[in-house]
Amino acid sequence: MKRILLTGAALAALNATPVFAQETLATVEERGILNCQVGLPTPGFYALAEDGTWSGMDVDLCRGVSAAIFGDPDKVEYQSVTSAVRFTALANAESDMLSRTTTWTAVRDTQLGLDFTTVNFYDGQGFLVPADSGITSALELDGGVICVLTGTTTELNLADYFRANEMSFTPVTNENVNVLVETYLGGGCDAYTNDKSGLAARRSAFPSPDEHILLPETVSKEPLGPVVRQGDDAWANLVRWVIFGMINAEELGVSSENVDEMATSTDPNIARLLGSEGNIGEGLGVKPTFMIDVIKMVGNYGELYEKHIGANTPIGIPREGTLNALWTEGGIIYAPPFR
Template sequence: MRIFSLYGLGAALLVGLSMAATPVLAQQTLQLVKDRGHLRCQVGVPSPGFYQLAADGTWSGSDVSVCRAVATAIFGDPNKVEFQSVTSAVRFTALANGESDMLSRTATWTLFRDTQLGLDFTAVNFYDGQGFMVPKDSGIKSAFELKGATVCVLTGTTTELNLADFSRANNLDMQPVVFEDNNVRNDTYLKGGCDAVTNDKSGLASQKAGFPNPNDHVILPETISKEPLAPAVRQNDSQWMNLVRWVVFALINAEELGINSGNVDDMRKKPPSPEHARFLGVEGDLNKGLGLEKDWAYNIIKKVGNYGEVYDKYMGDGSPEGIGIPRSGSANALWTQGGLMYSPPFR
């Protein structure tokens, strides 16, 4: 009989463990964050433009700004964030096990990830896509001219698969040259080891900026894959998902309404329209459903800026820090200017 009671004990332990294994999900993330006093936001290993580390240890970048915006919405302080820099191998586990409250790190929104990994994507904050870069003096103007070309590509990524698909669909017979490491791939390309290099366009732009002569290389206009990048949260926490989603929308909406960190104070004093008044919390109670203070959107714009400001600073070609991806005419422009950046109405 003793052996059975041992089995019983083992079974009870297993049940106990598996019940303990889903604890974080039961709790409301917003309450958890408020109680803790700061947000735990997961970013990746430094990637220019999106999340980058300065020599003094501070984080910046467009995805980092989303983290800061969420922290500002909750606490009114963009610095109440603990950044967790996690490699992509464990990114979703670190979210699922409650280590991170949210994930804001160039994760492509796909059906599989949205439905099978226990996470919910919120709203797209950057439309990326795979492209090609060639030396300028090759005279190539379009990806369709790359017939029989050798192309440098990172192995084990969707980039490699997309390249094969594109090559086969268009009968281009491209020869992939695969690499493990960005830097080695770039060095090979620069030494003429391949005719072109392929990567997400944001990556191409930032790597081009690091070349000895960036102007000797061009990024071809074709985009061969869809990479909508969106912050994600744990599944089954609608309140928290709404909050992160509407923080991203707030960034976009502010730009649409012409509110930026410079004029937001004036706008709040004299709202030019009821829409502005509602957005900045002067009228109505849009904050209630989100569980936030009335001035949450005002705080975001005041302390982080609107979508356009963030884009220009980190992704655009205007500022010294920006990685030089032109915005006008791309999917990342506002819908009013032919892009895809569109916020549902704030009412």
């Protein structure tokens, strides 16, 4: 009973808007460090090296925000938090932003006291099967044994998909990805399901990756992006526009290599992005040329993608033709204009 009461109290406290919400930027500036929450080490998005440094797609968003505020991408302290406690850790102000492949859903956006800023990666759930099984479509998996992580939306999506297509399946569940992968490789299940980025990463570490294929179907929408506490719109704007800035930079051809030359460009779009014209930084509480620092020290969106998860990395998720291509190239990575 006591526990129920306490849990209720905690949930009530979670829903209440925290009183310290308004001044995140000022707090961060005073502290001199951005507290950025990532997940347990995951290749491509927030990978931990043995020297203690973090890298990856989501880590670079934190570095980008740090560069925008301090002109230094490394004034970040990473908090590695399990998915079970990620939202409370953000809601009670242990971290300033959460950048850890979190799916944007209505419930999370509206009921947890959190704000999703924007999407930096479009993922979706898929299936991995052995190539010699002859299966070429998820619709052929009727009656199959499927390996799936417990306690994730993945498990629910799987059930939804099979029910919608009037098929049956036997789940093999575990909470440890490595155990599931061992089961799958040992022939314990016909298919392994997870977000496609995760499947690609895992397959790259199989003894013989070519013997396994990703089925074409995508059975769920997983828009992933950074999250901030609700109630501090100025802070949410800053995080959001750093990402928009990175996307705009790619679209305008500004990269970490040419940003110095571009700084004197006469193209009004580039001039506004890099702060030689107008003063977008002022509205965000940072200096006008903040995007120069972000791009020079971290990179534009395309550079981040190719560096951490692109075709030439061990993860190897090609970008062309996927949702994560720029809108000008058939994808849906699109940012409002910098003006």
